[in-house]
Amino acid sequence: MDYPSKFDVIVVGGGHAGTEAALASARAGAATLLVTQSIETLGQMSCNPAIGGIGKSHLVKEIDALGGVMAQAADMAGIHFRVLNSRKGPAVRATRAQSDRQLYRQAIRRFIENQENLQLFQQSVDDLIVEGDQVRGVVTSGGVCFRAASVVLTVGTFLGGIIHVGMQKQPGGRAGDAPSNRLSERLREMPFTVDRLKTGTPPRIDGRTVNYKGLEAQPGDDPRPVMSYLGSRQDHPEQVNCFITHTSAQTHEIIRNGLDRSPLFTGEIDGVGPRYCPSIEDKVVRFADKDSHQIFIEPEGLNSYELYPNGISTSLPFDVQIELVRSIKGFENADITRPGYAIEYDYFEPRDLKSSLETRFIEGLYFAGQINGTTGYEEAAAQGLLAGINAARRSKDLESWCPGRNEAYIGVLVDDLITMGTKEPYRMFTSRAEYRLVLRQDNADRRLTPAGRELGIVNDQRWQRFTEKSELIDKRKDFLNSQWVQPGDDIESYLGQSLNHEYSLSELLRRPKVSVESLLTAVAIDWPDSEVNEQIEIDLKYEGYIKRQLEEVEKINGQHGVIIPESFDYALVGGLSNEVQQKLTTIRPETIGQASRISGVTPAAISLLLIYLKKNSQLRSRQTG
Amino acid sequence: MAADKLKSDFPTADTIAAVATPSGRGGVGVIRVSGPDVTAIAEQIIGGLPPVRKAVYKNFLDKTEIIVDQGLAIFFKAPNSFTGEDVLELQGHGGPVVMDMLLTTVLDAGARQARPGEFSERAFLNDKIDLSQAEAIADLIDSSSQHAARGAMRSLQGEFSNIVKELDNSVVELRMYVEAAIDFPEEEIDFLSDDNLVKKLQETKSVFVRLIQQTKEGALLREGVTLVLAGKPNAGKSSLMNQLSGRQSSIVTAIEGTTRDLVNEHIQIDGIPLNLIDTAGLRAAADEVEEEGVRRALAAVESAEGVLLLIDLAMGDWRQQTLSMLAELPKLESTKVIVVLNKKDLVSAEDDNSGDFPYPLVRISAKNGEGIDELRISIKNTFGMGISEEGVFIARTRHLEALLTAQAHLLDGILQLQENLAGDLLAEELRLCHQKLCEITGEFSSDDLLGEIFSSFCIGK
Known part of the structure; x- marks a missing residue:
């Protein structure tokens, strides 16, 4: 049957990509439908119970700055907060929140249910309605046809999902959930390039059977960080400890003895797994000289006794899993509540996407999340948000939007995916960002909230908080610039540094080893909002570097912004080598900048392209008078 | 509309410089500078912009206010210049050494060395x-960048290349360590409190100092036209090599090449510097060592500017031999070939039907020296002097610029670590240092770096 009303945007999937996509689309004013296999599992954390981490909290804060909900949900569900890299400099500082799965799901569901323009429907999607090269809607397993101008697919690991435990394998999208095989078959008929990836999870442990005596406790940080720009510590539920234990030589022996029944080593799994998140059997084989590996014991939630032993992801047979778990200190008598498993799934070559995350082959069809070869809740949510924004904009005939590599980790993520593609599940790292000093988690709001406001996805409350904060930063900076101290002032003894002439307070703050707190104490100023003070300190201390990075941006942006027409024929450009021609034709860069980042495309090739474009557009403009 | 967009989208934010006159020992050499920083550069080198389109006589000063050269400076104001940007021309004394120093001074003052054809491109x-x-213009860019690439490739042979690679490895190792500590803080790699890191940084610094000194002295980069002597075993390559070099009193070096099977001689013909590389015989290899020899010979042919193809007249039909040899050689589109028919003393009066042959042809006897003078003339006519030398010259200036900038970033990085314990800034300086080195050694992506990290550290929860 045809559903009686029509939507602007349909989002398929209710994971981290799907929920942010649906919310962003609805915030942008599009009539949005979210179709999911199960409303109960909206916002489900399928793998480790944590949000954030290096490179990832950067994404979370950017999503937050654009009005997304992941950060707020993490504040409402976070039961253990830490700041990582606190001593390695503000650019690489990150926040992580161990999260109660149930509280997290509840928070996400509340956001969804309170969002205007957003409707929910539970049923799996079996087919897409495609007319010509245009998507028109979806068909559910119950035969309901929903029509919309744009469709966002966020189907995670559900496409052709196969779960492996030892030599046993069964279809599944996540332990306990059916895969979306119909849809997978349907998509395989379309001109997309499909490949397989693999990921895995560890067995879960019954916490009541763990002996904590002698295990190293890892408390959360004090002062406790907050994830959302709108959040506060009052949002946080009760806090608990994590623990650390280690594998032993005996564990490794057990693993080696079980390798003949490991689907990873018997060739049963052909999907490529992530190098940075190897299974324990992989670690034992590849780093044979290490006789112990760290395991982080993470609580699954306040109302659950289950534990997530982070570091022993495995697809070994269940009997080996029991033995290996029990060889670990503290787990001698532990019971497993859910076996660990590996999952193989389809993903689509992300180089077939535009920077809006719309597919190049079917208009109005957007892909976000693991379907694009990424891994991680944060990476998925970031793509979901972007796809949601652009699907909504498309339904209103507005130009698509994507931040640049110099503006956001979201920009780095999308540009990497559509330019280089990926061979393993793609995860964000700060080392992927060449403008890392500019793209900090502390300034995501200043980088993106104004753009979000213009896109219509930042509400009044957030906008007001943002403008107040910005004004406060400016005001306090002006003050520091206008206050001068003299040699001989008391401040010398406070700072433990002597002055040889007069200095403004902001000049003093630029000095190494002078922190904003010590300076404020020295001049007896009591400024609340440590977040604002921290911004001022970072701005001043990093001024030179930030200026240099911004100059670099400016330098390349002129030519890099030149748009290459969508159906450009590279064969017409003389002097391009076959290899370069082929690469450009496959990847179809949208701009000269993107083209220049393709490996093997030389400056000379870029010059030839520019000259050709220049010559040609001149001819075209003459024809049109 | 599209055209307007293109036009307004070309604010060229950087300033380029290059030697505008052909290299050689001419009387006057011109360095052209174009871009938004011309004013600042003029300020530093000649104390300010001269009046528009008026030649003024000036001292050209470097950073330390030492006079590098004296000559005329002319300023063309945008858009009334060759490129449409602000352009400054410095006319000094020609000759590679002075031009080299003057260009280095301009680059020091904030310009970037122009890519081949870049002035025309901007224009x-x-x-x-x-x-x-x-x-x-497209053709110019295409051919000149191919030429420059060959120049760079040639400059990257031998000792220079070895040290740069060593340096590159050190920097990759440093970055790997620092980036792993940043991206995987729970893996117990803490660089901020690690003495080894400081030691490694200092070691890398001293390799930089040594390499830059040697590059400045020109000790590591070969100059001149490179010719490969190719032919079947026993065609007489070594005898010819001796003939060409032996009668010259001007052998500069006679060093064993970088490999056991490539012999490299530096000779001059009427003042034209030539690198002559004798290759292992090209034939089906009998063992692995020989196979490697053949592989290197083919690689040498690829990067050379010319090939002397030696054919043994005693082995029968020379046309047949030549064609089959040419088929075995790598693509020779831009490599010039002279076919040398050896052992004319062993064959009786042969057919002289060589007029329609597509390559210059010289008959010699390497044994008794007959025909060697004709060969010299042919070499001189075919390869002459000129841009080939510029290839290596430009490559050297470019490499030096890259090395100096890379070194400066390394020093800043060490400072950031020691003064401020700023890990993210150390990482940034190392990234910039590595980026500059990659201009010499080739692309290296952030994904390559992650690959290094994952293969060296056991990462992952």
Whole structure:
């Protein structure tokens, strides 16, 4: 049957990509439908119970700055907060929140249910309605046809999902959930390039059977960080400890003895797994000289006794899993509540996407999340948000939007995916960002909230908080610039540094080893909002570097912004080598900048392209008078 | 509309410089500087911009106010210049050494060395050159960048290349360590409190100092036209090599090449510097060592500017031999070939039907020296002097610029670590240092770096 009303945007999937996509689309004013296999599992954390981490909290804060909900949900569900890299400099500082799965799901569901323009429907999607090269809607397993101008697919690991435990394998999208095989078959008929990836999870442990005596406790940080720009510590539920234990030589022996029944080593799994998140059997084989590996014991939630032993992801047979778990200190008598498993799934070559995350082959069809070869809740949510924004904009005939590599980790993520593609599940790292000093988690709001406001996805409350904060930063900076101290002032003894002439307070703050707190104490100023003070300190201390990075941006942006027409024929450009021609034709860069980042495309090739474009557009403009 | 967009999209934010006159020992050499920083550069080198389109006589000063050269400076104001941007021309005494120093001074003052054809490219993009010239400019960029690439490739042989690679490895190792500590803080790699890191940074610094000194002295980069002597075993390659070099009193070096099977001689013919590389015989290899020899010989042919193809007249039909040899050689589109027919003393009066042959042809006897003078003349006519030397010259200036900038970033990084314990800034300086080195050694992506990290550290929860 045809559903009686029509939507602007349909989002398929209710994971981290799907929920942010649906919310962003609805915030942008599009009539949005979210179709999911199960409303109960909206916002489900399928793998480790944590949000954030290096490179990832950067994404979370950017999503937050654009009005997304992941950060707020993490504040409402976070039961253990830490700041990582606190001593390695503000650019690489990150926040992580161990999260109660149930509280997290509840928070996400509340956001969804309170969002205007957003409707929910539970049923799996079996087919897409495609007319010509245009998507028109979806068909559910119950035969309901929903029509919309744009469709966002966020189907995670559900496409052709196969779960492996030892030599046993069964279809599944996540332990306990059916895969979306119909849809997978349907998509395989379309001109997309499909490949397989693999990921895995560890067995879960019954916490009541763990002996904590002698295990190293890892408390959360004090002062406790907050994830959302709108959040506060009052949002946080009760806090608990994590623990650390280690594998032993005996564990490794057990693993080696079980390798003949490991689907990873018997060739049963052909999907490529992530190098940075190897299974324990992989670690034992590849780093044979290490006789112990760290395991982080993470609580699954306040109302659950289950534990997530982070570091022993495995697809070994269940009997080996029991033995290996029990060889670990503290787990001698532990019971497993859910076996660990590996999952193989389809993903689509992300180089077939535009920077809006719309597919190049079917208009109005957007892909976000693991379907694009990424891994991680944060990476998925970031793509979901972007796809949601652009699907909504498309339904209103507005130009698509994507931040640049110099503006956001979201920009780095999308540009990497559509330019280089990926061979393993793609995860964000700060080392992927060449403008890392500019793209900090502390300034995501200043980088993106104004753009979000213009896109219509930042509400009044957030906008007001943002403008107040910005004004406060400016005001306090002006003050520091206008206050001068003299040699001989008391401040010398406070700072433990002597002055040889007069200095403004902001000049003093630029000095190494002078922190904003010590300076404020020295001049007896009591400024609340440590977040604002921290911004001022970072701005001043990093001024030179930030200026240099911004100059670099400016330098390349002129030519890099030149748009290459969508159906450009590279064969017409003389002097391009076959290899370069082929690469450009496959990847179809949208701009000269993107083209220049393709490996093997030389400056000379870029010059030839520019000259050709220049010559040609001149001819075209003459024809049109 | 599209055209307007293109035009307004070309604010060239950086300033380029290059030697504008052909290299050689001419009387006057011109260095052209174009871009937004011309004013600042003029300020530093000649104490300020001269009046527009007026030649003024000036001292050219380097950073330390030492006079590098004296000559005329002319300023062309945008858009009334060759490129459509602000352009400054410095006319000094010609000759590679002076031009080299003056260009280095300009680069020091903030310009970037222009890529081949880049002035014309800017002129075209700024509507200073007629659209009908598009093809010609594209061709110029294409051919000159190929030429520059060959120059760079040649400059990357031997000792220079070895040290740069060593340096590159050190920097990759440093970055790997620092980036792993940043991206995987729970893996117990803490660089901020690690003495080894400081030691490694200092070691890398001293390799930089040594390499830059040697590069400045020109000790590591070969100059001149490189010719490969190729032919079947026993065709007489070594005898010819001896003939060409032996009668010259001007052998500069006679060093064993970088490999056991490539012999490299530096000779001059009427003042033209030539690198002569004798290759292992090209034939089906009998063992692994020989196979490697053949592989290197083929590689040498690929990077050389010319090939002397030696054919043994005693082995029968020389046309047949030549064609089959040419088929075995790598693509020779831009490599010039002279076919040398050896052992004319062993064959009786042969057919002389060689007029229609597509390559210059010389008959010699390497044994008794007959025909060697004709061969010299042929070499001189075919390869001459000129841009080939410029290839290596430009490569050297470019490498030096890259090395100096890379070194400066390394020093800043060490400072950030020691003064401020700023890990993210150390990482940034190492990234910039590595980026500069990659201009010499080739692309290296952030994904390559992650690959290094994952293969060296056991990462992952």
